[in-house]
Amino acid sequence: MAQEVLYRKWRPRRFADVVGQEPVSTTLRHAVAAGTPAHAYLFTGPRGTGKTSTGRILAKAVNCTSPVEGEPCGMCASCVTYDEGRSLDLIELDAASNRGIDEIRDLRESAGYSPTAGRYKVYLIDEVHMLTDAAFNALLKTLEEPPPHVIFVLATTEPYKIPATILSRCQRFDLRLISVATIARLLETIGAGEGFEVAAGGYELVARQATGSARDAVNLLDQLVAYNGTNLSLDDVRAGLGLVIDDRAADLARAAIGRDLKAGLSLLAAARDDGVEVRSFIKSVVDVLRSVLLLKAGAGDQLPLSDAQRDDLESLSVTASVGDIAAALEALGEIDFAGDAYDS
Ligand SMILES: [Zn+2]
Incomplete structure (x- = not known):
């Protein structure tokens, strides 16, 4: 995304600033405080949950000259270089665009040299699952005998693509979706x-x-x-x-559950008249119905709903049977999109 001004400005600078990942932050903080960081970490989790931010904070913390309970002080000369993004001891590699063996060989060679300023050199390899097999093998050799001054932080959204030999060398942390x-x-x-x-x-x-x-x-x-x-x-x-059709999607879901064909058709027609693309409208109705099913099963805690929507859908989940909801989903699946002027 081109515009990340606010995101960069408010990027977390201490473990405590990383939202929603307290167990991970606490464990890492303790390792820093005890002076016993691992030589290789694997951070897994969906995009935007704090993997690279946590890796950068870890690099800053292990090199801070006066950490406070494992948190970087934010004031020493080392911390300042990290905050300004110009530390030479944090080496970031995006494996999505540097996935070959040459990049990993270069990395292995440079890992042999001492840190420039701090105690540790930290290699942060993002999207590590993109590495080729040969590159993984080269990386494995380094992970098997890591230089004492080196910490690897591997980050990935797809941990199942990482070879078991690599996984077994890493201390793994699974970052969660944030509520x-x-x-x-x-x-x-x-x-x-x-x-x-x-x-x-x-x-x-x-x-x-x-x-x-x-x-x-x-x-x-x-x-x-x-x-x-x-x-x-x-x-x-x-x-x-783009949430303006939200309430109508809930209305159509209600009509579909109640098998109220007339109401359903007029809601659809109204949405279409307003220029709403019917296929995506139906998709949001299907999302509503799925949410109702989850709520009915008592598994709706993680649903990204506002309080008002949750109340609304919960009342629907009480009155509708699973059969009603399944029938509604099936009926929506049979809607013929032919003739929808907005559907190309
Ligand atoms: Zn510091």
Whole structure:
């Protein structure tokens, strides 16, 4: 994404700033405080959950000259170079674009040299699952006999693509999707710091749309503010996020469950008249029905819903049977898109 101004500005600088990953942060902090970091870490988790941020903070913390309970002090000469993104002892490699054996050979060679300034050289390899087999083999040799001053941080969204030989050499941390409430709090903190005026419930809507990714959430907020200015009404947020059809999707889901063909068709027609692309509208209705099923099964805790929507769908989940919902899903699957002017 081209525009990540807000995200970069508010990037976490200490373990405590990484939202939603407290168990990981605490363990790493203790390792730093004890002076016993591992030589290789694997950070897994969906995009935007803090893998590279955590890796950078770890690099900063192990090289800080006066860490406080495992947190980087943020003031020593070393910390300053990390905050300014110019430390020579943090080497970042994006395996998506540097996936071959040559890059890993270069890395192995440079790992043999002592750190420039601090105690540790930290190699942060993002999207590590993209490495070729030959590159993984070369990396494995280094992981088997790591120089004492080197820490590898491997980050990936797809851990099942990492060879077992590599996995067994790493201390693994699984970063979780971040809850809507946690992301909303982060956005609120950023908004307060930036002087944004956002209507009540607005941050939660943005958080919900970001589906567990702090980075996506902050970037969405950035875009909303860039487009609307720093004063955001709920309508601004809804329109900006493309959520304006949300309530209608719930209405159509209700009509489909109640087998109310007339109401369903008129909702569809109204949406189409407003220029809503029918296929994506139906998809959002299907999402609503799936949410109702999950709520019915008592498994809806992680659903990215606002309080009002949760109440709405929960009442629907009480009245509708699983059979009703399944029939509604099936009926939606049979909708003929032919003749939809907006569907190419
Ligand atoms: Zn420091």
